[in-house]
Amino acid sequence: MATPVPFDSFLETYRTMADLSAASAALHWDQETHMPPRAASGRAEQIATVDSLVHRMATSTEYATVLTELEGMLGNGALETWQKRAVKEAVRAQRRAAKLPEEFVHELSKTQSLSQHAWKQAREAADFSMFADTLAKLVELKRREAAYLGEGCENLYDALIDDFEPGMTVAQLRPVFERLKSGTRLLLDRVRDAGAKPDKSFWLSRFEAERQLAFATNLVGQLGFSFESGRVDLSTHPFCTSFGVDDVRLTTRIRENEPAACIFGLIHEAGHGMYEQGFDRAYVRTPVGQAISMGIHESQSLFWENMIGRGEPFWNWAFPRLAEAFPENMRGRSPRDMYRAVNVMEPSFIRVEADELTYNLHIVMRFEIEEALINGTMEASEIPVEWNKRMEQYLGVVPPNDALGALQDVHWSFGLFGYFPSYTLGKLYAAMFHNQMAREIPDLDGVIARGEFAVVLSWLREKIHRWGRLKSADELVRDVCGRPLTETDFLEYISRKIDSVYR
Amino acid sequence: MATPVPFDSFLETYRTMADLSAASAALHWDQETHMPPRAASGRAEQIATVDSLVHRMATSTEYATVLTELEGMLGNGALETWQKRAVKEAVRAQRRAAKLPEEFVHELSKTQSLSQHAWKQAREAADFSMFADTLAKLVELKRREAAYLGEGCENLYDALIDDFEPGMTVAQLRPVFERLKSGTRLLLDRVRDAGAKPDKSFWLSRFEAERQLAFATNLVGQLGFSFESGRVDLSTHPFCTSFGVDDVRLTTRIRENEPAACIFGLIHEAGHGMYEQGFDRAYVRTPVGQAISMGIHESQSLFWENMIGRGEPFWNWAFPRLAEAFPENMRGRSPRDMYRAVNVMEPSFIRVEADELTYNLHIVMRFEIEEALINGTMEASEIPVEWNKRMEQYLGVVPPNDALGALQDVHWSFGLFGYFPSYTLGKLYAAMFHNQMAREIPDLDGVIARGEFAVVLSWLREKIHRWGRLKSADELVRDVCGRPLTETDFLEYISRKIDSVYR
Secondary structure, X not given: OOOOHHHHHHHHHHHHHHHXXXXXXXXXXXXXXXXXXXXXXXXXXXXXXXXXXXXXXXXXHHHHHHHHXXXXXXXXXXXXXXXXXXXXXXXXXXXXXXXXXXXXXXXXXXHHHHHHXXXXXXXXXOOOHHHHHHHHHHHHHHHHHHHHHOOOOOOHHHHHHOOOOOXXXXXXXXXXXXXXXXXXXHHHHHHHHOOXXXXXXXXHOOOOHHHHHHHHHHHHHHHOOOOOOEEEEEOOOOOEEEOOXXXXXXXXXXXXXXXHHHHHHHHHXXXXXXXXXXXXXXXXXXXXXXXXXXXXXXXXXXXXXXXXXXXXXXXXXXHHHHHHHOHHHHOOOOHHHHHHHOOOOOOOOOHHHOOHHHHHHXXXXXXXHXXXXXXXXXXXXXXXHHHHHHHHHHHOOOOOOXXXXXXXXXXXXXXXXXXXXXXXXXXXXXXXXXXXXXXXXXXXXXXXXXXXXXXXXXXXXXXXXXXXXXXXXXXXXXXXXOOXXXXXXXXXXXXXXXXXXXX | OOOOHHHHHHHXXXXXXXXXXXXXXXXXHHHHHOOOHHHHHHHHHHHHHXXXXXXXXXXXXXXXXHHHHHHHOOOOOOOOHHHHHHHHHHHHHHHHHHHOOHXXXXXXXXXXXXXXXXXXXXXXXXXXXXXXXXXXXXXXXXXXXXXXXXXXXXXXXXXXXXXXXXXOOHHHHHHHHHHHHHHHXXXXXXXXXXXXXXXXXXXXXXXXHHHHHHHHHHXXXXXXXXXXXXXXXXXXXXXXXXXXXXXXXXXXXXXXXXXXXXXXXXXXXXXXXXXXXXXXXXXXXXXXXXXXXXXXXXHHHHXXXXXXXXXXXXXXXXXHHHHHHOHHHHOOOOHHHHHHHOOOOOOOOOHHHOOHHHHHHHHHHHHHHHHHHHOOOOOHHHHXXXXXXXXXXXXXXXXXXXXXXXXXXXXXXXXXXXXXXXXXXXXXXXXXXXXXXXXXOOOHHHHXXXXXXXXXXXXXXXXXXXXXXXXXXXXXXXXXXXXXXXXXXXXXXXXXXXXXXXX
């Protein structure tokens, strides 16, 4: 079947946008990893130029016209299945972008740039009031954005979540998060009652920096991250970015007295990276050759970091290797000591340092605050009070200042409202996938303990990675697990882990 | 004075092209330094997309229209001096590009891509016949290009030289090159008659790789290359690229038994880099904030590599530092031993490995061959015979095969005809600048021997770097030296060096 002319024309434009976006990503990556200090302002101009070209193409009349033409062909049999999917994805993105007036986009982008600085200052001074006005302005802009985008939404906040989790709604999330919250608080009580805490002192001693990086890099290679199609560098905050299915860049950081930052950081990013390396090469530079949602993306990083990397079978395999790299640190320790040390659970102030159990409570409270902010039932000025109230209620601890409280996350200063739920969705999906994998791969624990990670990766490739955007997140989860999103797999998983670590 | 509207509109387009070109340069740099192996084909697409966007903007009707409007303002006092210069530079580039029909550009670019492979194969097999047809095709395309561009040129080859040396012609170059050729051959006789060759055995022993890189990197920092505005990486072939005046990237390579590759390679690239870091920041992202010609660019790299780095005063300063980094290699040696070891002069087959004296003969013969090819007085198939004839006549050696002869350079396979003269122009300009500097800086040798390189760099910044394209190469050289291009400074310089090294 010949490809219809409008589809070819659409693809040509799309490929140009994809290549420019890759160039922008490369400029960002370089900025975080290699760029000399004085290059910052020139780089900002370069990125702005490339991004605005993409924006201009994505919102051009020509592009809208060809998409409208293709939409008319969705029902007449002219397009193959994947092409229809590509058109739907492109139409969806184009309609979203077209709903935002150009002045609004400009104002939002300008406010976001200025917010960075205000947020950093406020966090350094641990003084929310220094960020309050800027945040109020951002909330107001985000309310306007939700109003522009939210036509037909039951809840305005849905319009923002939709950017990261297409199709996901507050109505779906709220009951799941409520059950997760109460389930987690029961489990927290169980941990508290267990008494003795695992010893992690040996895991917080000095691990030589270069050997940390060598160990972590080698490790993710063994898990299945391809260095033929990717690489590892250092940056202040770990991240994963992709310039294409065969060019995936991971970063990590090194803290001499906290090897988890480097090692688990890199396992996490490699989980993202293996997802990016796993898209079907037939759909490269098309709207279907990419991640379906941030929640699914996070499910892959968290699967490797937690389901694999914080599991006992993994440490049965990895411990001798770690002990070989760091004999002085590991002397007298066992795989089980490591397993317990990396699974200490206790309430804390900082989300990114939280353990698997308490982490979701940090997310649920942000979800509640964002939902109230966007719907106008909470004002930005009320955030610190609302924050600390929930910290006390859910986690039983109250941050001594705003730097350890409402100012800790970078997200809001970037205008990222609606993103937080993806982190917990990732945890829930990962637990569901892990459960399903254990049903389908005989002796999964043995497979992991023998380091046969190719078996694990093949399963993920086949069931999840290769699909890209050919299925929605909901379709994917139902196809893989036979069930829609649920919190029960995660709660059972973490409950078993508590018993095993704290027994 | 308010900036005229068309100039603002022109600058906006120009800046977008400059930012896109910087993005393309960054993608190239990454390709040579960090890119994982399987990313090659995706990267080629990205670069092609960005480059073709720039090409499309540069040849658009809108851009031509605004330039024509600005040209009309050159005489009416509406533009400042630098703005007039910017307009002239932009018009010049635009007219050049507009003269080439799009089908021709496409055919040339396709042929160039395919030529790479054929050239590599032929060079590996040391068999010119494997490259002959491709080269004949390239020569034919380059003749056509010269015909498109060469309206009003006295010599068709001028049209190609002009791309790298605006305004330079065969009529100007030929007499200079002729005198340089005969002068060099006389000096070669003097070297031959001198008898004893300096000992360079100790300079060809094993120097530990990481220490080579650390030494060279530290060294170029001391010469004045700014690491606030640049960095150093490794690549197969050393190069310098710039994404802006505050983002200049150098690369070098390491050969364990030939430290000159890393050390002189990096000094050379740092010379390019300091030029790029030295443009007046007022003209960033305008046509005047960049190198005026490849010959002037080369003059800066060669000034630092040869006038400084292969001079005796430099080694009086650098020797103790090298001996500290490599005590075992330098034991029992003196600064003078080093000076002599890095200045051995003798005929050889490979241009890039040639010494300062014989190098220009390699260039002059390429100039003669290219001139004949473009004007149709030589055919591509005759190259090997013509090559070897000149090698024998000028250098007294005949390459045993084409890999060491006519196939050695990458340039022709890239379609780079007209570039070679820039290398020798760089040598001649560097010697002229060095002479002038010695007149203006009291005790220049002492300044260098004390490592006061800031004095040297300030002179270059003030006299050369900051001007960018505000002056033509010819104007620049006349302003700095009070004389136009001449080969005499170089011949005197190298003659003195022969006496000093071979005495």
